[in-house]
Amino acid sequence: MSELALDVQGVTKRFGGLVAVSEVSLQVRAKEIFSVIGPNGAGKTTFFNLLTGIYKPDSGRVVFFGQDITGRSPDWVARNGIGRTFQNIRLFKAMTVLENVLVGHHTHTQQSYFDVLLHTPRFHASERKAKARAMELLAYMNLDRRAEELASALSYGEQRRLEIARALALEPRLLFLDEPAAGMNEQETEDLKTRVRRLRDELGLTIVLIEHDMAMVMSISDRIAVLEYGSKIAEGLPHEVRSNPRVIEAYLGKGAAGQAGGTHAPA
Amino acid sequence: MTLGDLVAILPQTVLEGLLLGFVYAMVALGYTMVYGVLGLINFAHSEVFMIGAVIGLEVFRFWGNPAAPVIANPFLLLLVALLFAAVGSGFMAVLVERFAYRPLRKRGSKNILVPMITAIGVSFLLQDLTRIYAALRHNEFNMQYRTYEALNQVFELPFQTTIQMKGVLIIAVSVLMLIGLTYLVNRTKLGKAIRAVSQDMQTAALMGINPDVIISRTFLIGGALGGVAGVLFGLLYTNITPYSGVLPGLKAFTSAVLGGIGNIPGAMVGGLILGQLETLSGTYLPFLTNGNFGTEYKDVFAFLTLVLLLLFRPQGIFGQNVSEKV
Numbered sequence: 001m002s003e004l005a006l007d008v009q010g011v012t013k014r015f016g017g018l019v020a021v022s023e024v025s026l027q028v029r030a031k032e033i034f035s036v037i038g039p040n041g042a043g044k045t046t047f048f049n050l051l052t053g054i055y056k057p058d059s060g061r062v063v064f065f066g067q068d069i070t071g072r073s074p075d076w077v078a079r080n081g082i083g084r085t086f087q088n089i090r091l092f093k094a095m096t097v098l099e100n101v102l103v104g105h106h107t108h109t110q111q112s113y114f115d116v117l118l119h120t121p122r123f124h125a126s127e128r129k130a131k132a133r134a135m136e137l138l139a140y141m142n143l144d145r146r147a148e149e150l151a152s153a154l155s156y157g158e159q160r161r162l163e164i165a166r167a168l169a170l171e172p173r174l175l176f177l178d179e180p181a182a183g184m185n186e187q188e189t190e191d192l193k194t195r196v197r198r199l200r201d202e203l204g205l206t207i208v209l210i211e212h213d214m215a216m217v218m219s220i221s222d223r224i225a226v227l228e229y230g231s232k233i234a235e236g237l238p239h240e241v242r243s244n245p246r247v248i249e250a251y252l253g254k255g256a257a258g259q260a261g262g263t264h265a266p267a
Numbered sequence: 268m269t270l271g272d273l274v275a276i277l278p279q280t281v282l283e284g285l286l287l288g289f290v291y292a293m294v295a296l297g298y299t300m301v302y303g304v305l306g307l308i309n310f311a312h313s314e315v316f317m318i319g320a321v322i323g324l325e326v327f328r329f330w331g332n333p334a335a336p337v338i339a340n341p342f343l344l345l346l347v348a349l350l351f352a353a354v355g356s357g358f359m360a361v362l363v364e365r366f367a368y369r370p371l372r373k374r375g376s377k378n379i380l381v382p383m384i385t386a387i388g389v390s391f392l393l394q395d396l397t398r399i400y401a402a403l404r405h406n407e408f409n410m411q412y413r414t415y416e417a418l419n420q421v422f423e424l425p426f427q428t429t430i431q432m433k434g435v436l437i438i439a440v441s442v443l444m445l446i447g448l449t450y451l452v453n454r455t456k457l458g459k460a461i462r463a464v465s466q467d468m469q470t471a472a473l474m475g476i477n478p479d480v481i482i483s484r485t486f487l488i489g490g491a492l493g494g495v496a497g498v499l500f501g502l503l504y505t506n507i508t509p510y511s512g513v514l515p516g517l518k519a520f521t522s523a524v525l526g527g528i529g530n531i532p533g534a535m536v537g538g539l540i541l542g543q544l545e546t547l548s549g550t551y552l553p554f555l556t557n558g559n560f561g562t563e564y565k566d567v568f569a570f571l572t573l574v575l576l577l578l579f580r581p582q583g584i585f586g587q588n589v590s591e592k593v
Contacts (some may be wrong), residue, residue, distance in 0.1 A: 018410040052473060078475035092463055092471045103463045109456045130456075170475055
């Protein structure tokens, strides 16, 4: 068994009386494509927010490549190897496509006040390097020709790709994708699947995604965890999860488990 | 006065409005940048500006005593005063953020009125601390800038216009600062981070940017601009009191709203417009009303214009009409 990328141990988050995430434990191996699925309101995005530092868990631990990152701030987590995209796209809309990626590259750009004021060779070198890397990532996401346009001018699918490019600029080891295929047509989803696989195969990234498109989840994931009402109700290989009666019940309601063979996508 | 006379004094009026406008523009930037990153009207900024004026004044007093000057060249003296005021006011702004605003933010209070009231409190506090300082050091709170012949030297311009050396310097320094800021915001890593935090603080954090650091830097830059503007204001008006920040601060804030609060070019343009409104109304109001309304009504006229403008364009000149997310 390969190295553990993410080791989540009994993480719980309450909002007032509501337990949004309850005692969730799971392990993601390095270079795995791991999906988290579940009905609407199951706590998937809250779970992501707990892992990226937006919320602090009330109890439990999050270990990332052997390092305890529980309760670290979002910017610390981002600087230390976790990139993410958002369910509702959150690009810097008043910036150009290139600038969005450069912001992602922020921590890897070395510039002191001194360099900026005096335009030292180091300043020019750092600007050039950051820009070259950003263009590389845009090319990787097939957006390089639109680098100078405003992010808000991109189509929906392009904006989703730009979010991935921006997250990649952090040079992360693990990428969280929150519903990357939402609103995409079949063609775009196919294209996305290829890109996500390439991220893992070519860049060696570990990928954790939340997704509602079951066809995509089933075909792309190495393993899948299922959340319902904040608790993990199943985990395993795609075919195991698909035929798990509790999962079918969670999606289709009680009594459905007997009828639905589980071959068709619960939506 | 004949119509010809009124036209003849127009260029001089516009020029004076320009000087004032540049000062407002630099102060307005401090309001607009802080609003950009925090959504907060930093009422203490007018005092950061005033403290810059006091720091500049003290530099002139300490090192510019005509009897025994440490720095004899008034231009060099001005440069030193500007540097000290920029650093002093910048750090003052950072301290205010660190000890008054940040603790509130960390408590997660969503009510924007709370930091706003704190800002007003800090504003009064800084006024009174300066009053105590002025009383102890100068025995009164009117503080006079030293004047230097070299800075008061008058140049003749076309159209019967004149400008003093200090006016030339005010324009030069302001233009340099405004260009520098534009460059910083649009071209550098720090500028990108400031814009990112302005647009979406949480997403910026998830891109590895520490919002606390960027907010602190924003206060530093805004404060430094305010401090420089304070010295220029002191040169222009020579008399400084602990309350000298209040009215210019209010006008600069108004300029920021006029340009579209949160918008950097907007603050610059807003400041320049307000400077014109004020001097034009100050010069022409008495003539146009047969002396019934004197120059002292210039602020009333300037703000009346503002009220009318905002009625038709509430988001300001460069502001975007932001619709609430449903």
